[in-house]
Amino acid sequence: MTDNAKRAWWSSRRAIAGTTMVVAVLTAGLTALLVNVFTRKVEQRNPYVRLVEVGEDDTDPAKWGLNWPAQYDGYKRTAERTATRFGGHGGSEAFPPEKIDRDPWLKRMFLGYAFSIDYRDRRGHAYMLEDQENTKRQSKPQTGSCLHCHASVMPLYRKLGNGDATKGFAETYKVSYTDLNKQLKELGAHPVSCVDCHDPRTMALRVTRPGFIAGIQALAASDAPVPAMPSINTWRSGKRDRPYDPNQDASRNEMRSFVCGQCHVEYYCSNKMTLTFPWGKGLRMDQEEAFWDAARFPDGSPFVDYKHAETGAPILKAQHPEFELWSQGIHARSGVACADCHMPYMREGAAKVSDHWVRSPLLNVHRACQTCHRASESEMRARVDQIQQRNDDLLERGGKAIVEMIDAIVAARQAGATDAQLATALDMQRKAQWRLDFVAAENSMGFHAPQEAARILAEALDYARQGQLAALRWNAPNPPDGGSAPPAASAGAAPAASR
Numbered sequence: 347m348t349d350n351a352k353r354a355w356w357s358s359r360r361a362i363a364g365t366t367m368v369v370a371v372l373t374a375g376l377t378a379l380l381v382n383v384f385t386r387k388v389e390q391r392n393p394y395v396r397l398v399e400v401g402e403d404d405t406d407p408a409k410w411g412l413n414w415p416a417q418y419d420g421y422k423r424t425a426e427r428t429a430t431r432f433g434g435h436g437g438s439e440a441f442p443p444e445k446i447d448r449d450p451w452l453k454r455m456f457l458g459y460a461f462s463i464d465y466r467d468r469r470g471h472a473y474m475l476e477d478q479e480n481t482k483r484q485s486k487p488q489t490g491s492c493l494h495c496h497a498s499v500m501p502l503y504r505k506l507g508n509g510d511a512t513k514g515f516a517e518t519y520k521v522s523y524t525d526l527n528k529q530l531k532e533l534g535a536h537p538v539s540c541v542d543c544h545d546p547r548t549m550a551l552r553v554t555r556p557g558f559i560a561g562i563q564a565l566a567a568s569d570a571p572v573p574a575m576p577s578i579n580t581w582r583s584g585k586r587d588r589p590y591d592p593n594q595d596a597s598r599n600e601m602r603s604f605v606c607g608q609c610h611v612e613y614y615c616s617n618k619m620t621l622t623f624p625w626g627k628g629l630r631m632d633q634e635e636a637f638w639d640a641a642r643f644p645d646g647s648p649f650v651d652y653k654h655a656e657t658g659a660p661i662l663k664a665q666h667p668e669f670e671l672w673s674q675g676i677h678a679r680s681g682v683a684c685a686d687c688h689m690p691y692m693r694e695g696a697a698k699v700s701d702h703w704v705r706s707p708l709l710n711v712h713r714a715c716q717t718c719h720r721a722s723e724s725e726m727r728a729r730v731d732q733i734q735q736r737n738d739d740l741l742e743r744g745g746k747a748i749v750e751m752i753d754a755i756v757a758a759r760q761a762g763a764t765d766a767q768l769a770t771a772l773d774m775q776r777k778a779q780w781r782l783d784f785v786a787a788e789n790s791m792g793f794h795a796p797q798e799a800a801r802i803l804a805e806a807l808d809y810a811r812q813g814q815l816a817a818l819r820w821n822a823p824n825p826p827d828g829g830s831a832p833p834a835a836s837a838g839a840a841p842a843a844s845r
Contacts, residue, residue, distance in 0.1 A: 395413070396413050397412045397413055398412050398413060400413065400540075400541070400546045401546050402500070402501070402504075402541065402546060403501045403533075404541060404546065405498035405500075405501060405533075405534055405536045405539045405541055406534060406536055406539070407421055407536065407539045407540050410539070410540040410541070414540070414549075416694040416697070416699050417540075417699060417700070417702045418702070419702075420701050420702030420703040421471070421472075421540075421702040421703070422472070423470075423703040424470030424471040424472045424473075424702075424703060424704055424705070425470055425472035425473065426470070426703075428470070428705050428706065428709055430706050430708045430709065431731065431734070432734045432738060432791040433467070433468065433706065433789055433791065434467060434468075441466070441477075441480070442466040442467040442468070442469055442477075443466060443467055444464070444465065444466055445465045445466060445467060446461075446462065446464075446465045449742075449745060451745030451746065451748060451749050452465060452745070452786065453465075454656075454748075454749050454752060455745075455748060455752075455779055455782070455783065456663075457654060457655035457656055458652045458653055458654050458655035458656075458661070459651065459652040459661070459663055460483035460486045460488075461483070461663070462655075463482050463483055463485065463486070464481045464482035464483050466481075468789060470704070470705070471537055471538055471704055472537060473537070474495075474496050474497075474537045474538060475496050475497045475535060475536070475537040476537070478492060478493075478496045479527065484523065484524075487522065487617070488522065488523035488524075489518070489519050489521070489522065489523060489615065489616055489617040490518040490519065490520075490521040490522060490523050490525065490526030490527070491518050491519045491615045491616070491617075491620070491621040492523055492615055493518070493523070493526055493527065493530060494515070494518070494555060494556075494557055494609075494615070494621050495538075495555070495608070495609035496537065496538075497530055497535060497536065497537060497538070498536045498537065498538060498539035498541060498542055499530065500541070500542065500554050501533050502514070502526070502529060502530050502533055503515045503518075503556070505529075505533070506518070506529075511554075511556060512556045512559075515556040515557070515620075515621075516556070516620050518620075518621075519616070519617055519618070519619060519620050519621060520617070538609070541554075542554050542555075542605075542608070543605040543608075551598065551601040551602065551604075551605055552593050552601070552605075553592050553593060553601070553604050553605060553607075553608055554608070555608040555609070557608075557613060557621045557622070557623055558592075558604070558607060558608040558611070558623065559592065560622075560623065561611070561613075561622075561623025561624075561625040562578075562590065562592055562604070562607075562623075562625065563589045563590050563591075564623070564625050564626040565578070565625040565626070565628070565629065566578045566581055566582065566589075566590035567589070567590070567626075568625075568626055568627055568628060570627060570628030570629065570630075570633060571628070572629070572673070573678075573679050574603075574672075574673050574678035574679055574681075575596075575600060575673075576597070576600075577592075577595045577596045577597055577600055578590060578595075580595070581595050592604050599681060599683055600683070602683035602684060602685040602686070603669070603672070603678075603683040603684045603685070605685075606668075606669065606684040606685070606688075607669035607684075610666055610667075610668040610669050610684075610789075611623060611665070611666070611667060611668070611669045611670060612624060612634055612664055612665045612666070612667040612670060612784075613665055614638075614649075614651070615665070616651070618643045618644070619643055619644055622641075624637040624638055624641070625637070629669075629670045629673045629674070630670070630674060630798075631667075631670070631780075631781065631784050631798075631802050634667075634670065635662065635777075635780055638662055648660070650662070651663035654752075654775065656752055656755075656756050657752055657755040657756060657759070657768075657771075657772060657775060658765065658772065659755075659772040659773075659775040659776055659779075660772070660776055661775070661776055661779055661780075662776060662779070662780040662783075663783060664780060664783040664784045664786075664787045664788075665787060666787050666788060666789060667784060667787065667788050668684075668788055668789055668790060668794060669684075670788075671784075671785075671788050671790065671792075671794040671795045671798065671799065672684065672790075672794040672795065673795075674794075674795040674798040675794050675795030675796070675798065676795075677794070678795075682718075685700055686714075687707040687714045687715070688704050688705065688706075688707060688714070689701050689702060689703075689704055690707075690710060690713040690714045690717070691713070692713060701713070708727060708730060711723045711726050711727065730793055733791075733792060733793050733796045734790075734791040734792060734793055736792075736796075736800070737785065737791050737792030737793075737796065737799050737800060737803065738791055738792075740800060740803035740804070740807070741782065741785055741786060741791075741803060743803075743807060744778070744781075744782040744803055744806040744807050744810060745782065747778070747806075747807050747810035747811055747814070748775075748778055748779060748782060748806075748810045750810075750814055751771070751774070751775060751778065751810045751811070751813040751814040751817065752775070754771070754813075754814045754817035754818050755768060755771050755772070755775065755813070755817040757817070758771070758817045758818070758820045761820075761821070763817075763820040763821065767820045767821070768816075768817060768820055770812075770813075770816040771813045771814075771816040771817040771820070772813075773813075774809045774810070774812045774813025774816060775810075775813050777805075777809040778806050778807075778809035778810040778813060779806075781802045781803065781805050781806035781809065782803065782806040782810075784802055785799050785802055785803055785806075
């Protein structure tokens with residue numbers, strides 16, 4: 347064989363070998379791709395593998411985590427330290443700082459109520475039971491009703507009610523927090539858990555808290571506008587031959603807010619009557635105020651959270667009305683649920699899951715905000731910061747006004763003013779504190795509904811100054827036109843009814 351023939355022979359062999367190798371690599375790559383695609387499709391069809399059975403009495407999230415590890419991993423991160431400029435918590439390494447030290451006007455407002463003893467920044471869901479057990483407010487008698495939103499408590503309600511959770515819940519206000527917490531620990535005490543929001547058989551979202559169910563039924567039965575809750579409007583237009591049932595009537599998107607509204611709400615939680623959501627006249631601040639003004643305790647006495655220790659005014663104490671303020675905002679009206687911002691979707695392999703690291707959207711702008719808003723992260727943060735700063739400025743002005751009103755009422759009492767002579771001033775104190783506290787206790791610094799929050803704070807300022815003036819003029823002579831001093835308070839600007 348000539349040299350040219352040999353070279354040609356070897357060249358052909360090398361070409362064949364090279365081609366074979368390329369084909370093999372491509373085949374292997376294509377096979378791997380197809381296997382990966384098949385695997386991901388299987389993951390999509392079977393988003394979880396049920397390794398253990400869970401039921402209604404399984405309140406330990408770790409057991410649920412064996413079946414749903416991605417969600418459990420997120421839940422565990424609620425123990426981590428997180429903070430924004432207007433909110434946050436101390437994390438696992440320290441008890442949160444005191445709000446009443448940072449804003450002394452809060453302590454002055456709450457004199458006569460346990461929040462004047464201990465009122466701290468919030469921490470994540472992982473600490474909701476521990477922080478309640480360790481608060482200095484436990485130095486005063488506390489009711490077992492408080493566990494409604496601080497523990498996975500449904501098995502205990504069923505035990506207390508001989509299988510009827512609603513009946514068991516209704517009696518907890520008669521039991522001390524210490525005694526009820528002891529019973530909870532005997533069953534296994536955990537903070538809010540998977541079973542509180544998910545059906546253990548289907549994992550469908552659901553509401554379990556009797557307080558919420560009674561409250562949303564009262565709201566549905568009222569004629570208050572609820573543009574953010576279309577299922578209630580649908581129920582109202584039907585036969586209404588049964589109470590509204592959120593687990594049956596609400597859409598899945600509504601449920602992504604309702605599960606949060608079980609606890610992030612205003613309610614009465616003390617030892618004179620069953621824990622109550624004040625939704626029978628609507629969700630707006632002034633509608634809830636009207637509900638409380640008309641409410642009576644079982645003994646027939648007017649509803650009041652506490653009497654102010656310095657002035658004697660009958661005060662309404664707001665809890666944490668995030669659900670109510672959200673319902674008045676543009677996000678709610680646009681169909682944006684709580685979970686869209688605080689538990690946005692994320693990718694876990696091929697599966698789309700809701701991030702169970704519940705936290706401020708400001709710590710997760712890319713997934714929480716930019717799925718809808720086409721602005722940069724810095725621009726989104728700047729917008730929120732401007733809204734919150736303006737509301738915080740109004741809040742601080744309101745705090746100053748309320749302290750000066752309290753000072754004026756105390757001075758009038760020292761000068762000999764009677765309850766009758768201070769009636770207007772005391773009524774103004776109740777109205778002003780309710781409004782200021784409604785925004786101060788709500789954890790978005792007004793962002794959930796900026797214009798509504800600003801309206802509420804403006805009314806708080808107005809009522810505080812009217813109360814101050816009434817106290818300063820408690821013994822002023824009647825004006826020449828026959829009117830009486832102090833001047834009558836204005837009613838405040840009521841928002842226009844929704845069309």
